[in-house]
Amino acid sequence: MEKKELRELSLLLADIVRDDDIVRHISALRNYHFETYTHCLRVCLYSIRLGYMNDVGEIRSLGRGALLHDVGKLDVPLQILDKKGSLSDVERKIMDNHPRFGFQRLQGPNYDRERKIAVGHHEHKKGAYPRTDSGRVLMPTALALEKRNYDLLDFVFTQIVAVADIYDALASRRSYKPPLKKDDIEKILSDQFTGDTVYVGQMLSLIK
Ligand SMILES: [Fe+2]
Ligand SMILES: [Fe+2]
Numbered sequence: 001m002e003k004k005e006l007r008e009l010s011l012l013l014a015d016i017v018r019d020d021d022i023v024r025h026i027s028a029l030r031n032y033h034f035e036t037y038t039h040c041l042r043v044c045l046y047s048i049r050l051g052y053m054n055d056v057g058e059i060r061s062l063g064r065g066a067l068l069h070d071v072g073k074l075d076v077p078l079q080i081l082d083k084k085g086s087l088s089d090v091e092r093k094i095m096d097n098h099p100r101f102g103f104q105r106l107q108g109p110n111y112d113r114e115r116k117i118a119v120g121h122h123e124h125k126k127g128a129y130p131r132t133d134s135g136r137v138l139m140p141t142a143l144a145l146e147k148r149n150y151d152l153l154d155f156v157f158t159q160i161v162a163v164a165d166i167y168d169a170l171a172s173r174r175s176y177k178p179p180l181k182k183d184d185i186e187k188i189l190s191d192q193f194t195g196d197t198v199y200v201g202q203m204l205s206l207i208k
Pocket of ligand 2: 039043069070165
């Protein structure tokens with residue numbers, strides 16, 4: 001990372017955590033589920049770096065949204081978050097709703113882009129969710145589109161956070177799996193991410 005980018009990144013992160021409301025959300029996550037908290041920090045860093053690589057505007061919103069993308073996991077019981085075996089249908093349904101729970105938590109004008117990132121961060125993944133009771137996939141972006149203006153930047157942001165999210169889930173130890181090796185990460189990331197493949201290449205280049 002270049003010195004200038006590192007300096008910008010530090011300033012941006014300092015700016016993001018100066019917001020008491022953001023700190024309140026992220027502290028709640030840290031106290032509730034430390035693994036999700038550290039995951040959110042890493043996804044935030046990756047997303048901001050991808051944002052710089054793509055020269056996107058409103059990078060502060062991207063960072064804030066990435067930091068809070070899994071805030072909806074506060075509404076998922078710990079026995080589901082930490083379950084080692086596979087989830088039952090009911091547990092899966094609750095877990096799959098965390099993007100929507102996040103959307104509900106991030107209300108108010110200060111969270112316009114952030115809540116769209118939260119609700120859409122699993123949309124660019126194979127088998128996107130959440131689903132309805134009948135199993136039909138509810139496209140969160142479409143949900144957001146219906147209620148708010150949804151623009152190109154929201155589309156780019158949800159893709160950037162999605163690729164960082166999938167990468168980090170594969171590269172990290174979870175209660176149900178060890179961290180994967182680089183070759184496997186590359187293969188699975190390319191397979192699971194349904195957005196623009198440019199972001200996959202950029203994500204992988206970040207960690208070389
Ligand atoms: Fe998530
Ligand atoms: Fe996540």
